[in-house]
Amino acid sequence: xxxxxGRRRAFDRKTIAHVIQGSLLEGLVARLADDxxxxxxxxxxxxxxxxxxxxxxxxxxxxxxxAANPAVLRAPxxxxxxxxxxxxxxxxxxxxxxxxxxxxxxxxxxxxxVKTIPGHFARVAEATxxxxxxxxxEPGETLMRLGSPLExxxxxxxxxxxxxxxxxxxxxxTGTGKSFLVRMVxxxxxxxxxxxxxxxxxxxxxxxxxxxxxxxxxxxSLKQAFDSEVLxxxxxxxxxxxxxxTPDYEVHIAYSDIEVDDxxxxxxxxxxxxxxxxxxxxxxxxLGGNWLLSFLDLPAGSEMEEFARDHNLHSGALQSLQRNLxxxxxxxxxxxxxxxxSVSRIVKALLAGRNVVIEFGGQTSLLAYMxxxxxxxxxxxxxxxxxxxxxxxxxxxxHPPQLVITIEEAHKFLSTDVSGHSIFGTIARExxxxxxxxxxxxxxxxxxxxxxxxxxxxxIIASLDDDRDQDSALAxxxxxxxxxxxxxxxxxxxxxxxxxxxxxxxxVIDVDDxxxxxxxxRRAAAGALAGADPWAGRGGGSEPEA
Amino acid sequence: MSEPNGNxxxxxxxxxxxxxxxxxxxxVFEPPRFGSFVKVSATGGxxxxxxxxxxxxSFDSARRAMAFGMPWEQLLxxxxxLIELIQTEFEIVVIGYGEGDLLHHYLPPHPPRLxxxxxxxxxxxxxxxxxxxxxxxxxxxxxxxxxxxLVSAAIREASxxxxxxxxFVSEAARAVAELFKDDxxxxxxIVRRLE
Numbered sequence: 001x002x003x004x005x006g007r008r009r010a011f012d013r014k015t016i017a018h019v020i021q022g023s024l025l026e027g028l029v030a031r032l033a034d035d036x037x038x039x040x041x042x043x044x045x046x047x048x049x050x051x052x053x054x055x056x057x058x059x060x061x062x063x064x065x066x067a068a069n070p071a072v073l074r075a076p077x078x079x080x081x082x083x084x085x086x087x088x089x090x091x092x093x094x095x096x097x098x099x100x101x102x103x104x105x106x107x108x109x110x111x112x113x114v115k116t117i118p119g120h121f122a123r124v125a126e127a128t129x130x131x132x133x134x135x136x137x138e139p140g141e142t143l144m145r146l147g148s149p150l151e152x153x154x155x156x157x158x159x160x161x162x163x164x165x166x167x168x169x170x171x172x173x174t175g176t177g178k179s180f181l182v183r184m185v186x187x188x189x190x191x192x193x194x195x196x197x198x199x200x201x202x203x204x205x206x207x208x209x210x211x212x213x214x215x216x217x218x219x220x221s222l223k224q225a226f227d228s229e230v231l232x233x234x235x236x237x238x239x240x241x242x243x244x245x246t247p248d249y250e251v252h253i254a255y256s257d258i259e260v261d262d263x264x265x266x267x268x269x270x271x272x273x274x275x276x277x278x279x280x281x282x283x284x285x286x287l288g289g290n291w292l293l294s295f296l297d298l299p300a301g302s303e304m305e306e307f308a309r310d311h312n313l314h315s316g317a318l319q320s321l322q323r324n325l326x327x328x329x330x331x332x333x334x335x336x337x338x339x340x341x342s343v344s345r346i347v348k349a350l351l352a353g354r355n356v357v358i359e360f361g362g363q364t365s366l367l368a369y370m371x372x373x374x375x376x377x378x379x380x381x382x383x384x385x386x387x388x389x390x391x392x393x394x395x396x397x398x399h400p401p402q403l404v405i406t407i408e409e410a411h412k413f414l415s416t417d418v419s420g421h422s423i424f425g426t427i428a429r430e431x432x433x434x435x436x437x438x439x440x441x442x443x444x445x446x447x448x449x450x451x452x453x454x455x456x457x458x459x460i461i462a463s464l465d466d467d468r469d470q471d472s473a474l475a476x477x478x479x480x481x482x483x484x485x486x487x488x489x490x491x492x493x494x495x496x497x498x499x500x501x502x503x504x505x506x507x508v509i510d511v512d513d514x515x516x517x518x519x520x521x522r523r524a525a526a527g528a529l530a531g532a533d534p535w536a537g538r539g540g541g542s543e544p545e546a
Numbered sequence: 547m548s549e550p551n552g553n554x555x556x557x558x559x560x561x562x563x564x565x566x567x568x569x570x571x572x573x574v575f576e577p578p579r580f581g582s583f584v585k586v587s588a589t590g591g592x593x594x595x596x597x598x599x600x601x602x603x604s605f606d607s608a609r610r611a612m613a614f615g616m617p618w619e620q621l622l623x624x625x626x627x628l629i630e631l632i633q634t635e636f637e638i639v640v641i642g643y644g645e646g647d648l649l650h651h652y653l654p655p656h657p658p659r660l661x662x663x664x665x666x667x668x669x670x671x672x673x674x675x676x677x678x679x680x681x682x683x684x685x686x687x688x689x690x691x692x693x694x695x696l697v698s699a700a701i702r703e704a705s706x707x708x709x710x711x712x713x714f715v716s717e718a719a720r721a722v723a724e725l726f727k728d729d730x731x732x733x734x735x736i737v738r739r740l741e
Binding site for chain 1: 715716719720722723724727728730731733734737738740741
């Protein structure tokens with residue numbers, strides 16, 4: 001960067017503004033250069049500030065119209081062009097608010113968090129591709145290109161290794177391209193082997209292809225790119241068949257796998273009362289492992305009353321509990337006989353480094369989704385805990401692989417009311433202690449428990465309408481207030497704010513085209529581009545999928 | 547009044563100070579235009595200025611001109627001596643000076659000499675003088691009652707000399723807006739006079 005060449009290039013950049021005031025705490029204010037057009041400056045744009053010794057990297061957080069003289073505001077000039085143009089830049093001007101996040105020390109060529117600010121009149125200039133690469137790195141095995149900064153063509157990369165070190169969130173209202181984004185991230189994780197994935201795929205999007213309403217074509221998904229590296233488990237084989245998806249396995253869950261905590265999580269769906277749950281706990285205590293099935297089979301009436309008497313329980317409460325629990329009977333994947341197949345198959349696949357997508361098919365009720373996700377995850381987590389503790393005790397390097405569990409409608413699992421019962425709450429809180437992390441996908445981040453939310457390391461946030469959701473999506477991040485502005489100004493589609501642990505600084509990006517991205521991943525996965533950019537495929541245009 | 551020596555003479559300096567000087571026009575009723583650029587050439591160089599006011603009156607301040615009540619042509623026929631008794635004076639605000647090839651946009655070390663001749667600046671000279679918009683500030687600093695008129699007239703004259711240069715006018719308008727950022731109304735009254 002200190003080479004003559006680099007310096008010349010630095011001067012070639014277009015000057016956008018000059019710093020006129022600022023503080024480390026509040027950020028910088030820069031006056032827009034007279035030859036720059038205010039309407040060309042989008043909030044969220046990535047810019048650099050050339051200090052005397054450092055180059056500061058920043059986003060534009062706000063744009064303001066200012067007047068040197070209040071009289072101008074009281075009596076704006078009439079439409080005559082000359083009067084107006086004479087005022088622009090003299091009596092009226094535009095300022096930008098910038099929040100530098102990182103700085104490049106020219107002396108050592110290294111990027112550090114900001115510890116100072118540039119002096120008066122420091123030049124604010126357009127960032128170049130080189131700057132973006134300096135901050136976000138060049139795409140590589142574990143640096144995955146997700147998109148480009150606003151109004152630029154340069155790669156913004158997600159550091160997948162850091163990404164999987166924490167639980168993460170993808171937020172955005174419906175229709176923002178959230179699921180495509182999640183697919184891209186998952187493809188990145190599979191491709192880079194930064195983690196193995198377990199995906200609870202409520203809407204059948206992550207395994208095989210899905211129909212893209214916007215482009216009206218079918219959007220390929222993980223299985224198409226990675227074939228045997230991804231296993232599809234289905235809860236609804238009939239639906240899979242209708243969609244011409246060949247799942248690898250069916251998922252069966254035994255009644256004996258269900259614990260009271262699982263029911264607590266879906267108490268709203270089952271209309272369980274506090275008394276009902278207390279009774280369920282008592283039943284589990286008295287009847288043991290297969291309590292649920294035994295209880296469901298218990299004939300109502302005199303036998304039930306007798307049972308209640310024997311165990312000092314309230315027969316009315318028991319009867320209503322049984323009525324409510326009968327809904328479980330309608331779930332076809334719940335089996336009476338204790339077959340442990342599904343869970344152990346999934347665990348085996350995951351431990352072997354293969355990725356698992358659990359398709360819900362037509363079983364899209366929250367009851368099914370939450371029950372299955374919780375039951376399976378609890379068992380898998382338990383297994384990871386055992387493996388991890390074993391590996392740590394023996395001091396071997398045979399730790400279980402880093403596991404990322406993707407859940408949708410996450411606020412249902414992680415709301416303040418239920419996150420105590422949900423295994424997902426536990427995973428989010430214990431961080432990466434057992435090599436298990438979450439990828440929380442949600443459109444209502446405000447529904448997620450504060451404590452869980454604050455544990456989310458990296459956040460990928462698409463447009464959100466609700467104020468509370470915007471606040472919540474950013475809660476617990478440094479400079480959340482400043483980032484709110486960026487969030488507020490996102491385009492409704494294909495634009496996201498990336499922030500947190502896996503990013504050197506928060507940035508708004510235009511997300512890469514999904515189809516082009518996928519083509520690249522697919523080609524790379526097929527080995528056609530051995531040694532080349534693993535996320536290649538850009539520039540070649542997107543060919544329609546066969 | 548006798549014909550002056552040299553070409554293009556339009557007046558003769560009769561009073562001079564550092565910031566302004568007065569001249570008597572070579573021909574009665576034929577002063578340079580208000581706001582136009584003029585110069586006084588001497589051996590040491592040129593003094594440049596802008597015409598800031600014109601006045602036509604009787605020679606003798608003790609004898610004021612009187613009303614005759616007849617058309618001008620008739621008056622000239624019947625009282626031909628009258629024209630010899632009146633003179634046109636104009637006042638110039640100094641905006642810079644030339645020394646050899648150098649042009650300075652600030653006041654000269656000495657005022658022009660009395661009885662030196664005043665001539666109009668050529669378009670090339672006007673262009674050189676107004677390439678820098680310093681003259682706007684110099685004229686504005688005179689703070690005379692009709693300053694806004696003077697500034698706008700000078701800009702218009704400069705634009706004319708530059709071949710109706712709209713780019714120049716809008717630059718000058720910005721300079722005015724900048725100069726009078728504390729007096730928006732004044733700035734706008736000047737800018738309006740440029741349109």
